[in-house]
Amino acid sequence: MDSIIEVSGITKVYQKRKTKEKIQAVDNISFQVKRGEIIGLLGPNGAGKTTTIKMICGLLKPDSGQILINGVDNEKHRLRALTHISAVLEGSRNLYWRLTVRENLEYFAGNRGVSRKNVASRVEDLLQKFRLKDKETELVNRLSRGMQQKLAIAVAMLADTEVILLDEPTLGLDIETGYEVREILKAIAKEENRTVIISSHDMDVIQDICERTIIINQGKVVTDDRIEDLLKLFEVRSYTITLGEHLNEKQEHLIKERFLDYQYESNRIQPKLSVELLKTEDIYQLFDILKLNETPVEAIDREIIQFEQVFMKIVKGETTNGVDQVKSQSV
Amino acid sequence: MEWIKSNLNLFKANFRKETIELRRYLPNTIAMLLTVYIIFMAMFAGIHSVGAPGTVDATIQNTIVNYIFWYLTITIVNGQGYEILTEATRGTFEQLGMSPSGIWRILSARLLAQGILTAAMMIVLLYLSMLTTGQSLNVDFVTIIPIFLLTCISMFGLSFIIAGLTVIVKQIQAFLQIFQFVLAALTFVSLSRAPFLVFFPITKGVDMIRAVMVEGLTLNELGFSNFLVLTTNALVYFIIGLATYLYCERYAMKKGLLAHY
Known part of the structure; x- marks a missing residue:
């Protein structure tokens, strides 16, 4: 498997407008994502996850470092790099609330230069898959939060890109809808064979879906390993x-x-x-x-260790049994 | 070929979105047109009651043209600013930024769609105004359309400047409200009174349209030099506008301001 995303030494410093105080959001982060991999991006609030995701999406320019998407430098050739990526960054907020479910799907396809005719069968397929068919003529502002979230993911899926980035896909959903979204994500991972990067606080989602996890804390990658290995390591x-x-x-x-x-x-x-x-x-x-x-x-x-405990141990910088430092490996 | 197809699909998607929203919120659209019409009628009544009897007709005719163009300019130029504000607040602006078409192309497609729809509504308003006031204007489409299209290009340029500023500053509503009066100056003031306005966007085009609709000038009578000035003005402003927007977009991406509100 070759790498579809290569992140090399990216850094990002924000400056507060009033106080001019500098905040290091991302500090020399490097990792690679292989084609077809499902990666979980974890970290406490303010760790730098969203900044990293936005830099991968090309919505934010790193101060230094390089991001290659399918070999394309996303700073030098941003639009070309974007042909390989789609993302759900703010869930339900990523939709046009005055348009219906179907109109949203068709509009976003149009914005990528794809005609309604060419996308028709794919739209039908996604409406079925996401159980939104009976809501296709409903305005987005009349949908429940869960349905809006599902639609936002469907919009990202519609683009047929190799990489999908999902920022907090289950945030604010009730247990039932959260479960449904999780099932959908699992299905995407299994059936669609796409590279998926999920940033989430929901450990169950990460443990359930992702093969590998990258834990970011204070702008740095503190762990990059397979979940299975991490659990073993911290067993x-x-x-x-x-x-x-x-x-x-x-x-x-x-x-x-x-x-x-x-x-x-x-x-x-x-x-x-x-x-x-x-x-x-x-x-x-x-x-x-x-x-x-x-x-x-x-x-x-x-005692059986839960992934959440592993995460907490890593974030707190605790060492594992017999291991002096938290394992950090680049794959 | 693929590039043309892709742009055509982009335009179609945005034209459809604009049409759907206008239709879906029809009462809102009608109320907006009625407001424009009522304000115009108030202006008409004012001119009638205080205007000099000898020039009242010409003044009303000029007012119709100026007013309609002012409205069109506000819709296109300021509309872009408000649109970006709304998108940034709602969270859809980042999705536009994720499109391989590029934000500027999506905005261009929207501008074009809005331009066509607003122009169609303005034509209705124009005839309605002529009917109500009993004034007859020379609606010579063959002469008006090329001038109108070139004027729109400079409007688009100006609109890109506003879009760029909005991407960075966001809280720009107060400025946009004041900017309406700047746009009023650009559309209402004749070049014969302020010749320096030829270097500004829109004014030359509106001046030429006034010459066609009020004075009845034809394409030939306007002459090549006028069109050369108009074309140069339109292209210069479009290029400046687009360059400004792209610079602002890059700046916003560097500072993390793209979807920040």
């Missing part, structure tokens, strides 16, 4: 052991000495001991300590 070798008896002083002392991260809840009928292991084999050391006093073990539970 907590954390165990909660329910004990039949309390630990004695010696045992507590030994645990404190050998395990850096542990928690002992003794104020329970069945005390609980939580430990984080550097290596899975370290559990035997723990058993040895428990054996010293023949402490009965009632249950052993292994």
Whole structure:
């Protein structure tokens, strides 16, 4: 798979109008996106996600660095680069509210120089796929937020570009519509074989749909890895052991000495001991300590890490077990 | 060929959008035309009551032409500014920026569409005004159309300047309101009174149309030199306008102001 998007060392500094204070929105970001990949762009508010997306879209010029879209420099040949990209940047706000669902689709196609005739079958297909057929003559301002969001995505799909950028596609949607949009995005990812970049706060969306995630914090890429690998990397070798008896002083002392991260809840009928292991084999050391006093073990539970926890750990700059620094790799 | 097709589709899409909106909000369109007509009738009544009896007819005829052109100019020039403001506020302007056609081409297609639709409405208004006032103007389309088209080109240029400023500044409403009076000066003042206005956009064209409609001059009588001046003026303003817009667009993209309101 060759790269369709190549971002090399882009930076962007904004200056506040009144105070002239400079804000580094994006700081030397580099990454590549392969054809057909589905990437999640994550980061806390103000991390630089939207700025990065807008620079990829050619709506914002980087102060330095280069963005190649299918080999085309999007600063030097902006319009040519845009033939490969479509985006939903502000969801429902990206639509003409005085036009109907169908008219919006046809108008945006026209703005790309495509006739209504040439786009007719594609419009029909999208209306069906996005379950908007029965609303095709409805004015956009009369649609629900979820439907508007679906239409905005349909408009982006209509362009038939290799790359689709979606900025917060599920933001502000109720659970049901959010789920529906997620299903649609999954279908796009599976069936349409397009390169999709999703920026979202919704971890479920990212975990569900994306193969790889790029986490941006304070304008920098802090992680660029496959979600699967990140989960493995951050996989907590954390165990909660329910004990039949309390630990004695010696045992507590030994645990404190050998395990850096542990928690002992003794104020329970069945005390609980939580430990984080550097290596899975370290559990035997723990058993040895428990054996010293023949402490009965009632249950052993292994904690399963959620992607949201991984994200929080990365953003907070926490290290992984046995890994000194947050993994950052360029693919 | 592909380029022509693509531009034609772009124009068709924008013409359709403008038509749909005019039709869908018909009461609004009618109210707008009625307002223009009522203001004109008030002006007509004013001229009738205070104008010198010997020149009243010529004054009314000039007023009809000036007023109609003023309205057309406001719609095209200021309309572009308001349009960008609305799009930036609603969030659709970024989508225009995402089109491989380029914002300026989409705006041009819209200008052309709006120009045609407004011109059609102005023709109706022109005949309505003539009918009401009992004045007869020389509506020689063969002579008027080339002058009108060239005048529109300079209007488009001016409109691109306004569009460029709007892309950067956004809160430009107050300026646009004042600018209406600048446009009034460009359409109402005759070149014989202010010859320097020949270097400004629109004025030369409106002056020539007045000569055709009020004084009854023909294409031949207007002469080559007048058309040369008009063509040069139109092209210069269109190029300046487009260059200004493209510069402003680049500046806005650099500063992150494109869709910022």
